[in-house]
Amino acid sequence: xxxxxxxxxxxDLTWRVDRLTPGATHRADxxxxxxxxxGINVARVAHAQGASVLALTTAGGRTGVAFVADLGASGxxxxxxxxxxxxxxxxxxxxEALGDTTIVNERGENPTDAEWAALxxxxxxxxxSARVLVISGSLPPGAPGSFVPLLIGTAAxxxxxxxxxxSGPALLRAADAGASVLKPNAAELVEATGIAxxxxxxxxxxxxxxxxxxxxxxxxxxxxxxxxxxxxxxLDAPLAGNPTGAGDAAVAACAALYADGVRDTETVxxxxxxxxxxxxxxxxxxxxxxxxxxxxxRLVVTSTPREERP
Numbered sequence: 001x002x003x004x005x006x007x008x009x010x011x012d013l014t015w016r017v018d019r020l021t022p023g024a025t026h027r028a029d030x031x032x033x034x035x036x037x038x039g040i041n042v043a044r045v046a047h048a049q050g051a052s053v054l055a056l057t058t059a060g061g062r063t064g065v066a067f068v069a070d071l072g073a074s075g076x077x078x079x080x081x082x083x084x085x086x087x088x089x090x091x092x093x094x095x096e097a098l099g100d101t102t103i104v105n106e107r108g109e110n111p112t113d114a115e116w117a118a119l120x121x122x123x124x125x126x127x128x129s130a131r132v133l134v135i136s137g138s139l140p141p142g143a144p145g146s147f148v149p150l151l152i153g154t155a156a157x158x159x160x161x162x163x164x165x166x167s168g169p170a171l172l173r174a175a176d177a178g179a180s181v182l183k184p185n186a187a188e189l190v191e192a193t194g195i196a197x198x199x200x201x202x203x204x205x206x207x208x209x210x211x212x213x214x215x216x217x218x219x220x221x222x223x224x225x226x227x228x229x230x231x232x233x234x235l236d237a238p239l240a241g242n243p244t245g246a247g248d249a250a251v252a253a254c255a256a257l258y259a260d261g262v263r264d265t266e267t268v269x270x271x272x273x274x275x276x277x278x279x280x281x282x283x284x285x286x287x288x289x290x291x292x293x294x295x296x297x298r299l300v301v302t303s304t305p306r307e308e309r310p
Contacts, residue, residue: 006039044286061086245285
């Protein structure tokens with residue numbers, strides 16, 4: 001089973017406009033509202049691809065009511081911790097003319113100590129059935145810095161590998177705690193490490209204790225950096241579409257393979273890159289195209305030993 005934890009879930013709102021013009025008034029058809037947050041998206045994708053999943057997260061306030069209703073209708077197995085603070089919202093504005101997306105994310109509100117403890121308790125209860133733990137998404141302002149390392153350490157004690165997709169200080173703490181896989185994007189890596197070179201930034205996370213760094217680079221594909229090699233995968237031609245959720249699809253691919261006992265770096269990178277690309281072609285986060293296997297066949301993959309520069 002893939003166990004996902006989403007510390008800062010969101011009700012994702014998506015509108016599509018003909019052309020997004022700053023300062024202008026826009027009209028759009030009815031938008032889509034969906035339960036989200038990175039860990040929820042990971043669980044959606046993995047569940048749709050036939051993996052056994054359990055999504056753990058929180059919900060609160062009026063937005064939490066809509067969040068819970070949609071998550072229940074999705075069919076994704078889940079457990080919720082009720083919190084006092086309202087579930088945050090995210091807004092994605094898709095520019096149909098340019099084919100790009102503008103995103104505004106609310107930061108979220110910090111749960112109480114008792115609510116954090118309840119979420120941790122749900123993780124502890126579910127770990128005995130888990131083959132891999134995924135910790136995905138941001139943490140709300142004021143969240144305890146110990147939460148992510150505590151989850152990683154608890155999973156390690158249970159012999160469960162941990163994949164973490166987060167940013168800022170939490171990304172560094174996850175590396176220090178020995179996460180099996182870290183999945184930042186290029187901007188998050190620079191923000192966390194202060195290192196502009198992507199390979200050196202990834203190696204800084206490895207030096208802190210991470211096992212593998214999967215680095216999303218948008219249209220340039222994805223890097224898998226280990227202590228021994230740097231492997232690069234990209235499509236033979238870029239795709240147009242909505243990149244929201246592409247990183248979550250990559251994490252879902254990695255989690256599905258890890259749950260099946262697959263650890264080969266190139267295999268993981270190929271599947272993660274293909275699922276990420278397959279997410280770009282879909283209108284909403286948490287979905288991938290059925291054509292992902294064809295996309296995987298289109299990948300150009302190169303590997304460079306540590307002694308050489310990629």
